[in-house]
Amino acid sequence: MKKKKVAFHNLGCKVNAYETEAMQQMLQARGYEIVPFDGPADVYVINTCTVTNIADRKSRQMLHRAKKMNPQAVVVAAGCYAQAAGEELAGDTAVDIVIGNNRKKDLADILEEYEQERTGCRSCEQEQADGCGQEQECEQAGCREQERAACHLQDVAHAPEYETLSISRTAEHTRAYIKVQDGCNQFCSYCIIPYARGRIRSRELADVLAEVSTLAENGYQEVVLTGIHLSSYGKEKDDGIGLLQLIEAVHEVEGIRRIRLGSLEPRIITEEFAERLSELPKICPHFHLSLQSGCDATLKRMNRHYTTEEYYEKCVLLRRYFDDPALTTDVIVGFPGETEEEFAQTCAFLEKVKFYETHIFKYSRRKGTKAAAMENQVPEEIKNERSKVLQELNKRNMAQYEALFHGRRAEVLFEEKTVKDGREYYSGHTREYILVTVPAGDCDLRNKICDCIL
Structure with a gap:
């Protein structure tokens, strides 16, 4: 029997990327052939994003693009946009199946069920054409003549448990992101994600350790622990296992030499947390602390649960326990009501903290959030101007931080070979995530950890 071809396209965050890879491996294990998205396939799966209105639009565009490439293919809308706009997508003629969050683990079974129903529907149509006398309208979910897609959605606000997905390898050959x-x-x-992803749910510790061990056996030396709100790991349970305990357990897995953390909420950085992390040699001194604004008034409108003073204290703590750690963050410019004075406060705060890298986002009005209905929406041209100011500040901060390491010896995990101006190089990252490039020689440096003078 000829293998069915399935193509995937991922939109959005590292969590989405992890889930896409897990779905790929799941279908491959069930006999599907994974093929590139731009080519012909029997099934197209788009793992959608809904973090902004632009993400919604991109999700719709990719779904329509898939159907255009092969009108006879089964097009699956999965993930966050599918969860948030399931009813709308169910009526989209480009979409055959809608799978929301907490149902992606069932993708293989859902496809099999859909194919069986569609085959039955075609048999029914043939019998009618042959004059079998059946005149009733076919109501099977897989019928191509139906106007609505087959929907598989769960109320994630009351999701009973963590959705178990796993991987044994990743698209990156040296670093593995683990949800x-x-x-x-x-x-x-400003955020729609609690409505699309639901309340906090944590993966069982034993399941995480089993996956990390498998990845280590397959040659991965660095893992990145990630989640929608990583700092909430274990908080819904009463077993005494939180993020710190998870990190300490992963640290004991043989073969893993580096542990990196995804985005953290500032409040999780306590004296105990920083001290215990500093005692773990595998922990990379690279901490992404979500900020969003350097102005207390703006933070309050955003419903962020800390002040700039509290945030700064967390940065001081990390710098006390780690030597020149890389502190990175996110900032939104042009949030509703952000005045020139408030923006100036954000600039001053970023100058004060001196982040290694600041990811800058222009506020995007998101239907269904409180911020979308706020007064004093900031014009796009002002958002653009403020974004440029912070981009320039970010360049200066990055240069200053990287200058600290000039002439220092650093451990680099080399990841890939690249070509520039006709010459070959190997590139990789330090524990602080500083990019390092060296001329390629006779030795293959991929997935090797080497000491280098920066």
């Missing part, structure tokens, strides 16, 4: 947590209870005023 350990899902959902968010924060309800920031």
